[in-house]
Amino acid sequence: MHSTQLPEYDVIVLGTGFAGNCQVRHLLLKIPGIRVALIDPCLEEDLEENFKPGESxxxxxTLFLCKELGLYDYVVENHLPRAGSNFHWPKDPTQTQTTDDHYHIWCNRQPELDSTQINSARFEQDLLRMNKEMGAGFFKGRIVDVDLTPGDVLKTVYVQLGNEKITLKTKHIIDSAGRQFIVGHKTNNLLFEPENHDGVNAGSAWVYVKNVDRDLFHNGYDPYGATCSHYYATNHWFGYGHWLWIIPTDKYTQEISIGVIHHHDVIPTSDINTQEKFYAFLKANHTNLYNLVCSGENVKFYYLPSITHTSKVMFSPDNWYVLGDAACCFDIFYASGTTMISFSIESITEIIRAKLAGEVDAEEKRSAYNNFCVAYARQANHLMKHRAQQLGHASVMSWRIYLEQMWIFGLTLPIYVGKWFLDPQYIRAYLNQAPSVQRVISDVYEELNKLVDKGVNIGLMDIYRADQLFGDYTPVKPQDDYLENAKFEPKHCNVFASLKQTYFYTAILYILLQWKGFGFLGVLAPRHLYNFFSLLKGALETAARERVYLQQTKHIPTNTEVAKMRQEFKNYRYQSQF
Ligand SMILES: Cc1cc2nc3c(=O)[nH]c(=O)nc-3n(C[C@H](O)[C@H](O)[C@H](O)COP(=O)(O)OP(=O)(O)OC[C@H]3O[C@@H](n4cnc5c(N)ncnc54)[C@H](O)[C@@H]3O)c2cc1C
Incomplete structure (x- = not known):
């Protein structure tokens, strides 16, 4: 064995999974001339056999992949569309033979914003090829060690390439090597214990199956219910202490993944950690899904005993970064994994761009973005608090999903669309306000637990319908005209309009929940009145901030390119062809 010294890079990315590949493309697109290398033991052709969870x-x-990475056409041509989320609870847990044996929340129309479900192995294979064509260096090897030197001192990456050991030098290291935790272990940066994740202690078992008889799920005929496919949604199925997904993962082989997230205090690992046990679990509790998996060709089974972990630091002042599963992983109910990856990648690129350019505020950005992403990870876990008790209760869970979607669509999405997460000043305001919102949501979770204990039915809340609160409100409807007027430049999307509405409708939902669940006493309880008025206060304060924002931006066009085109169009004169 001998050691070889190779060129110096601006950035070395450890691992070319979903996160690492997306990061490299983003760096290459945003920072012309940047010198980037990727290291992974898998070549493109190996990835074919490297089954990954289907990414719903x-x-x-999806905005990140398509708009930010410029992959609209590629995604349409190679992966599957996603028609929102559907949710199903058995009417009687002992009778689960068919889909009709369930109560549903069906997505009833194609959502205004596209979403997708990708075949991860194909995506990574294609992106690695594209990255190489764009000039990224690639080393097929295994990282054996890294030297994480302080500050801007060059870092060293030690790579095993077959029998050869090479040493690479770089200014920045991004660890996206998944659950190898190369940087995480070296820096004692990881938090695995459930007490660091709001008590969430869950594992996952899943299978890939090809060519299933999809009529067993749904025959596609629903002329009075919906204007979109039910099959091409992410379908969620519930039971006590667990939920399951069905995700179509491949358009060519008709492959799907079916998996469960199980809470250990209800379903221990030993009950579900082999394919036989998983199938027996399906047969006993979700016969329709058992029939579905048995109708196709089983491809592969996986078991992961612990799904959640997080990191204390995401982006270090010492120029190392943790990304994707190397940084954190959550219960995948809301696909928070790829949301987190999108926020992280854009943050990392901006930090590296600012540092390479020697900008004075680079460290301020690094610190703010790190705080935002650490907080986002905490919130994504908080959404799973007390779930084990509530998952199987259709009424309670439907209210919970409604509330959570209000904040995902009403705050997280506009923050992303308007790139507000890249504005340190906005991040400070966001971090100040987040604990009070989290406190109210925590209180709601406690109250939902009481409803589960009482076994009451307070109705089924449907996130897609506009006839449940008032003013045609649905959690999924944008509260600002950012889509119709293409407000995609930084800070053009009016995040305050969405937040104001979200506070206001959360206050309405909150008081309605107290009324339906606990009657007058619930509405008038001091704690509940305090929460109600603090939500209304949040709405009023945000309205004030919105006024300032509108004043400051009144001369800024909603979209600069459209404004330019309209200006040019003033010179347009029709010219007859003849
Ligand atoms: C069961 C399950 C289902 C999920 N489903 C979803 C979903 O539907 N939607 C969603 O948003 N999120 C989902 N997630 C979260 C998901 O894990 C992430 O979104 C994403 O797949 C993480 O990708 P990654 O690139 O960080 O890690 P990985 O895909 O694990 O990639 C790590 C890469 O590092 C390489 N590597 C490892 N060790 C080394 C080394 N020593 N040297 C060099 N390279 C190395 C590996 O070969 C691999 O290519 C799911 C997670 C699980 C567990």
Whole structure:
């Protein structure tokens, strides 16, 4: 064995999974001339056999892939569309033979913003090829060690390439090597214990199956219910202490993944950690899904005993960064994995761009973005608090999903669309306000637990319908005209309009929940009145901030390119061809 010294890079990315590949493309697109290298033991052709969880993406992940990475056409041509999320609870847990044996929340129309479900192995294979063509260096090897020197001192990456050991030098290291935790272990940066994740302690078992008889799920005929496919949604199925997904993962082989997230205090690992046990679990609790997997060709089974972990630091002042599963992973109910990756990648690129350019505020950005992403990870985990008790209760869970979607669509999505997460000043305001919102949501979770204990039914809340609160409100409807007027430049999307509405309708939902669940006493309880008025206060304060924002931006066009085109169009004169 001998050691070889190779060129110096601006950035070395460890691992070319979903996160690492997306990061490299983003760096190459945003920072002309940047010198980037990727290292992974897998070549493109190896990835074919490297089964990965199918990535169901919500709107943020899809906007990131398509708009930010410029992959609209590629995604349409090679991957599957996603028609929102559907949710199903058995009417009687002992009778789950068919889909009709369930109560549903069906997505009833194609959502305004596209989302997608990608075949991860194909995506990574294609992106690695594109990255190489764009000039990224690639080393097929295994990282054996890294030297994480302080500050701007060059870092060293030690790579095993077959029998050869090479040493690479770089200014920045991004660890996206998944659950190898190369940087995480070296820096004692990881938090695995459930007490660091709001008590969430869950594992996952899943299978890939090809060519299933999809009529067993749905025959596609629903002329009075919906204007979109039910099959090409992310379908969620519930039971006590667990939920399951069905995600179509491949357009060519008709492959799907079916998996469960199970809470250990209800379903221990030993009950579900082999394919036989998983199938027996399906047969006993979700016969329709058992029939579905048995109708196709089983491809592969996986088990992961612990799904959640997070990191204390995401982006270090010492120029190392943790990304994707190397940084954190959550219960995948809301596809927070790819949302987190989208926020992280754009943050990392901006930090590296500012540092390479020697900008004075680079460290301020690094610190703010790190705080935002650490907080986002905490919130994504918080959304899973007390779930084990509530998942199987259709009424309670439907209210919970409604509330959570209000904040995902009403705040997280506009923050992403308007790139507000790249504005340190906005991040400071966001971090100040987040604990009070989290406190109210935590209180709601506690109250939902009481409703589960009482076994009451307070109705089924449907996130897609506009006839449940008032003013035609639905959580999924944009509260600002950022789509119709293409407000995609930084800070053009009016995040305050969405936040104001979200506070206001959360206050309405909150008081309605107290009324339906606990009657007059619930509405008038001091704690509940305090929460109600603090939500209204949040709405009023945000309205004040919105006025300032509108004043400051009144001369800024909603979209600069459209404004320019309209200006040019003043010179347009029709010229007859004849
Ligand atoms: C069961 C399950 C289902 C999920 N489904 C979804 C979903 O539907 N939607 C969603 O948003 N998120 C989902 N997630 C979260 C998901 O994990 C992430 O979104 C994403 O796949 C993480 O990708 P990654 O690139 O960080 O890690 P990985 O895909 O694990 O990639 C790591 C890469 O590092 C390489 N590597 C490892 N060790 C080394 C080394 N020593 N040297 C060099 N390279 C190395 C590997 O070969 C690999 O290519 C799911 C997670 C699980 C566990």
């Amino acid at each position: 993406m919500i709107e943020i992940g």
